[in-house]
Amino acid sequence: xxxxxxxxIAVTFYVLGVxxxxxxxxxxxxxxxxxxxxxxVLTLVSVAGVFVILGADFLAAVQVLVYVGAIxxxxxxxxxxTPQTVQLPDIASPGQAISGALVAAALFVVTVAVVATTAWxxxxxxxxxxxxxxxxxxxxxxxxxVLPFEIASILLLVAMIGAIVIAREE
Amino acid sequence: MPSELPPLYPIGLQHGLVLGAALFAVGMxxxxxxxxAIAILMAIEVMLNGVMVTxxxxxxxxxxxxxxxxxxxxxxxxxxxxxxxxxxxxxxTVYRLRRTISVDQxxxxxx
Numbered sequence: 001x002x003x004x005x006x007x008x009i010a011v012t013f014y015v016l017g018v019x020x021x022x023x024x025x026x027x028x029x030x031x032x033x034x035x036x037x038x039x040x041v042l043t044l045v046s047v048a049g050v051f052v053i054l055g056a057d058f059l060a061a062v063q064v065l066v067y068v069g070a071i072x073x074x075x076x077x078x079x080x081x082t083p084q085t086v087q088l089p090d091i092a093s094p095g096q097a098i099s100g101a102l103v104a105a106a107l108f109v110v111t112v113a114v115v116a117t118t119a120w121x122x123x124x125x126x127x128x129x130x131x132x133x134x135x136x137x138x139x140x141x142x143x144x145x146v147l148p149f150e151i152a153s154i155l156l157l158v159a160m161i162g163a164i165v166i167a168r169e170e
Numbered sequence: 171m172p173s174e175l176p177p178l179y180p181i182g183l184q185h186g187l188v189l190g191a192a193l194f195a196v197g198m199x200x201x202x203x204x205x206x207a208i209a210i211l212m213a214i215e216v217m218l219n220g221v222m223v224t225x226x227x228x229x230x231x232x233x234x235x236x237x238x239x240x241x242x243x244x245x246x247x248x249x250x251x252x253x254x255x256x257x258x259x260x261x262x263t264v265y266r267l268r269r270t271i272s273v274d275q276x277x278x279x280x281x
Contacts, residue, residue, distance in 0.1 A: 010180055017192075021189075021193065021196055023216075024193060024196035024197060024216045027209070028200040033208060040215060043193070043219060044215075047193070050186075054226045054229075056229070056230075062247060063222075066247055066251060070251065071250065071251060074254050074255060075208060082262060084270070084271070091204065091205065092202075092203050092204075096203065099202075100198075100202030101199045101203065103199075104198040104199035104202065107191075107194070108194075108195035111191035111195075115187045120183055133237060133240065136236065136237050137237055137241060140241055144236075148245055152245055152249075159251075162259070163256050163259040167259035169266075
């Protein structure tokens with residue numbers, strides 16, 4: 001018996017989605033900051049898989065390179081350079097933790113309610129192109145979105161200089 | 171006229187949006203409850219990932235935008251990288267001055 005392709009894609013989507021959310025929950029519940037970083041990697045890789053399912057192959061590669069490769073290593077450097085002599089309470093006081101979780105849950109409920117009640121256009125998903133999305137992204141990035149692209153490069157320059165200036169020893 | 175959430179299969183626009191909202195909410199809960207400044211940065215990265223999932227879902231399911239959603243997700247990623255770099259620099263400076271990165275103890279600006 002042949003399993004339809006859509007069902008396989010749906011199952012993969014749900015597995016990756018549950019893994020991503022589990023990584024986020026593990027990040028909150030982990031006692032040690034290093035374990036939190038590992039759970040963050042689980043979330044980031046799962047989101048990259050979700051990108052592949054949604055037809056964003058280039059973005060999935062960039063996600064693995066930049067997020068898992070660069071940002072996680074940066075955060076690990078931050079952990080390494082700030083050793084804690086006394087063990088921090090990793091979670092806020094119970095009242096603060098409960099109210100924070102409640103606010104986040106309320107936000108989620110409101111967002112899902114909006115998604116459920118909005119009359120979205122009933123379009124079938126666009127057929128995935130045979131060639132990778134790199135071509136289209138590059139063309140649009142340097143035509144329609146060239147101004148945000150330049151601003152982003154200036155932002156990166158400013159952030160780099162700012163990080164050096166802030167973290168430099170006097 | 172409110173429409174209901176679609177069935178679980180095949181996955182469509184709403185599934186991706188709900189996943190993005192869930193990631194954003196989990197990251198927000200982390201950012202509000204964690205006390206280690208680096209853990210708060212990590213939770214913010216999870217929130218930004220939820221936003222990126224939403225953008226990419228729209229790029230997949232709303233026709234005629236020509237992958238603008240994916241390009242916006244790339245900009246989110248750029249800003250996330252800049253934010254992480256500056257954030258870690260600030261945390262290291264605070265650690266150098268106060269020997270702690272607990273956000274409860276770095277409260278000089280508190281009113």
